[in-house]
Amino acid sequence: MTRNGTRIPLAALAGRYLRAAYRSVLAAHYAGRASTKRQEGCARSILVVRGDAIGDFVLFLPALRVLRQYYAGAMISLIVASECADLASSFAPVDEVISFDRKRYRFDLAYRIRFIRRLRSQHFDVALNPAYSREPLTDEVLYCSGARERIACDGDVSNIKARTKARNNAFCTRIYPSSPGLLRESERNREFVEQLTKADESRVDFRPSLPLSQSHLDDACALLRGQGLDPHSDLLVGMFPGASNSVRIWPPERFAQMADFFADRYGARVLLGGSASEWGLGEGIIRLCKTTPCNLIGSTTLPQLAAVLRLCCLYVGSESGPLHLAMAVGTPTLCIMGGGHFGRFYPYGDPNMHRMVFKHMDCYNCNWQCIHESVRCIQEIPLERACEEASRLMEEIILPQRSSPASPVPVEKEDFCGGRDAGRVDFSS
Numbered sequence: 001m002t003r004n005g006t007r008i009p010l011a012a013l014a015g016r017y018l019r020a021a022y023r024s025v026l027a028a029h030y031a032g033r034a035s036t037k038r039q040e041g042c043a044r045s046i047l048v049v050r051g052d053a054i055g056d057f058v059l060f061l062p063a064l065r066v067l068r069q070y071y072a073g074a075m076i077s078l079i080v081a082s083e084c085a086d087l088a089s090s091f092a093p094v095d096e097v098i099s100f101d102r103k104r105y106r107f108d109l110a111y112r113i114r115f116i117r118r119l120r121s122q123h124f125d126v127a128l129n130p131a132y133s134r135e136p137l138t139d140e141v142l143y144c145s146g147a148r149e150r151i152a153c154d155g156d157v158s159n160i161k162a163r164t165k166a167r168n169n170a171f172c173t174r175i176y177p178s179s180p181g182l183l184r185e186s187e188r189n190r191e192f193v194e195q196l197t198k199a200d201e202s203r204v205d206f207r208p209s210l211p212l213s214q215s216h217l218d219d220a221c222a223l224l225r226g227q228g229l230d231p232h233s234d235l236l237v238g239m240f241p242g243a244s245n246s247v248r249i250w251p252p253e254r255f256a257q258m259a260d261f262f263a264d265r266y267g268a269r270v271l272l273g274g275s276a277s278e279w280g281l282g283e284g285i286i287r288l289c290k291t292t293p294c295n296l297i298g299s300t301t302l303p304q305l306a307a308v309l310r311l312c313c314l315y316v317g318s319e320s321g322p323l324h325l326a327m328a329v330g331t332p333t334l335c336i337m338g339g340g341h342f343g344r345f346y347p348y349g350d351p352n353m354h355r356m357v358f359k360h361m362d363c364y365n366c367n368w369q370c371i372h373e374s375v376r377c378i379q380e381i382p383l384e385r386a387c388e389e390a391s392r393l394m395e396e397i398i399l400p401q402r403s404s405p406a407s408p409v410p411v412e413k414e415d416f417c418g419g420r421d422a423g424r425v426d427f428s429s
Helices: 010-030 054-070 082-091 102-107 109-120 136-144 162-169 185-197 214-226 252-266 276-288 302-311 321-328 383-403
Strands: 045-050 075-081 096-100 126-129 149-153 174-176 236-240 269-272 314-318 333-336 354-357 423-426
Touching: 045 054, 045 136, 054 075, 054 082, 054 185, 054 321, 075 082, 082 096, 082 302, 102 109, 102 136, 109 136, 126 136, 136 149, 136 162, 149 185, 174 185, 214 302, 236 252, 236 302, 236 321, 252 269, 252 276, 252 383, 269 276, 302 321, 314 321, 314 383, 321 333, 333 383, 354 383
Parallel strands: 045 075, 045 126, 075 096, 096 423, 126 149, 149 174, 236 269, 236 314, 314 333, 333 354
Antiparallel strands: none
């Protein structure tokens, strides 16, 4: 069978029909049906659905803190992708973190039904899907959750077909409209929260922050010392070459040359970071280097990684989850920036502290549906421009700060209520 002249493998076609059958089974039994008989106005149990990537979750944390205040006294449960569960358990101001295995939910009908049944057994009063770029899977979780009120953002169609979104909207009790045009993700989050609370949240800072505890920092220091590094005297540069979408990756040889640049010019120790699946990318970069970066790829939890980034003087790398972790802990950043979502997720905050190098093209904001044979907006960013911007950042901001009287690293008090004691539920069993 073909579509638009392209042959579709039978296995992919069968998988597509199977997933459609799964959706039909769930919709027939659960879509839009409340599992609670509580009276309206008695919102004691709240479900927030955020099954997206690490960076999206970090950017949503300020909105989650506003929701915690708005639903004071209610129990808030938060669904997050499994890779974000440790981060949410440490920093999200909720009572329960529910781990969501996206891949298993998509392909395993038994897991899918168990997940929905366990949600419905909790009899939520309100379920929220605040994502601007909604997805079919998290939409399904919302409308099958059994909550009396099911509220979503109208959003765009970058991750969902228009007809699928329209069908899903029919199972929601409220759909909040979205402002047209390009807005930063933090402003999208503010827009959703203001429509929910019916309050002006303009005085709330929607830039993310992660208040690290002393134990987080102690763990990170121990990890670095185990690699032969001194976290207090070494000039540490965190380099993150990977990205969730491989088309967003800058050529590895340029990362290698940039690592040598930091070591040769500033005597810096370069740490390579990222997810376990990127370990081979890191080893390839090390082989291309004249110096010897430290490969920490896949060797930290997300809370540990946030603390390691706090001990670094600079983040350099792709527009990915660790970029937002670095910004949230106050570390200066230099992003190798492509055009797929230009201006939506980055930059924000202090423009002196957070900078980017990019190649401007007329096809920006393509949602990474590239029209060229190679992703030119990434591949054609020259090494020289990245090194020049890195030099300015080091010499204008970072080195002067290091030469000034030392200021203590801000840490979180151990009785902070932002999620440390949140229960964590894994629906895999």
